[in-house]
Amino acid sequence: MSKLLDPKILMAIKDLSLSAKMTIDGFMNGINKSTLKGAGLEFSQYRSYQPGDDLRALDWKMFARSDRYYIRESEVETNISVRILIDASASMNHNDGDFDKIDYVRYLGASLAYLANLQGDAIGLYVLKNNGIFSMTARQDYQHLARLFYQLEQIVPDGTFTQPVHYKELFAGTQKRELLIFLTDLYQKDDEITKLLDTLNSLRHEIVVFHVLSRNEFDLDFRGYSTFEDLETGETIQIDQEKAKQDYKSKLATYLAETRASLLDRRISYRTICTDEPLDEALRDFLKQRSKLRF
Incomplete structure (x- = not known):
């Protein structure tokens, strides 16, 4: 695996487009390129x-x-449309000491977009927060990709996840199925994200959900902090980390298993991804899903 897939190294490169190119070059040099018929x-x-x-x-x-x-x-499949959906609600500001979730998502989204563009696919970007969606219709050209990188850099997470706003009209697309990649921490209060996924699923699109979590969320290791604040509601709670850790990990494992089962029942591809995890597995998952789409 190339060291360029290490998120700490990637995020030290301030130019998002350069980082994406270096990521994909390193990734493509490190895999056995299977032929896509x-x-x-x-x-x-x-x-x-x-x-x-x-x-x-x-x-x-x-x-x-x-x-x-x-x-x-x-060897190259028919071009498709790949839409990248970014959860930009306030919970994506969560920090694990090295960088925020949104930083990781920004670089992962850029790398996926660069790889899709390299394959000749049209790329679209959709940023969801508060009561609206910023959208870039899928297109396939370098200038469009450069604009997409710019918009990724401008994302500032804020507020709650968007409520349903003409989802069907926005994501109906063409008669062909499309590949939708959703980068989110799945934080929701009233099943608003589940409702979005159900709507997208009804449109018969292929959907991949990357559930983004930080290492301290997995391990409940917040370096001594005992007061926790909900980034979207402002509510706070105090806990004894050592006493709570075992119960927390058990409940987290149950939650992740139930989430995975729920999405797989909907025929939605799902994987958790940690913000300290190299990007190659996410890119492999993208290629795997990409190869399923035959029109």
Whole structure:
């Protein structure tokens, strides 16, 4: 694994676009590039014609030589739209001593966008907080990607997660399914995030949820602090960390298991990701989901 996938190193690079490029270059150099078959541009192999295949893909020279019908396949899939959804509610300001959740999400989102653009996919950005959504319609060109990086840099988490605001109209898209990547800490008061995911699911999109948590949330290690404040409501609570730690970890494990089961029941891909975790696993998950989409 490249050291450039270490989030501490990445976030020391202030230029988000440069960081994303270095991340993806390091990632691509470190993997065995599996061939993605589809209807793209780079020729890969022939296969026998099957009823229902696009006749435009028939290779007539092969037919002339063999008296059999063959289809030309390629290594690059048909382009799709990838929409990156960012939870920008105040809880994303949570800090584990090195950086905030939103910092990690910003760099992860930029890396995913760069990788998708490299594959020829159209990229869109949606930032959700308070009662609104900032949106950038999915497009595929370098200038659009540069604007997306700029908007990622401008995100300032605030308030609560947005309430439903024309979700269906905003995310209906084209007749084709799209890949939606949601970066969130899943902090919600009245199932507002669950309602969003149910709406997106009803539109038959492919959805990946990255549940972003910090290390001190996993371990209940807040360096002696015993007073905790809800970043979205302002409510405070005092606890004895040592006494509470075992019960906390048990309840957290139950919560994460229930969350995973709930989303998988909805056919939504889910994984937790910690803000000290290298980005390669998230990128692998993206490629795995990306390869499922066949149109």
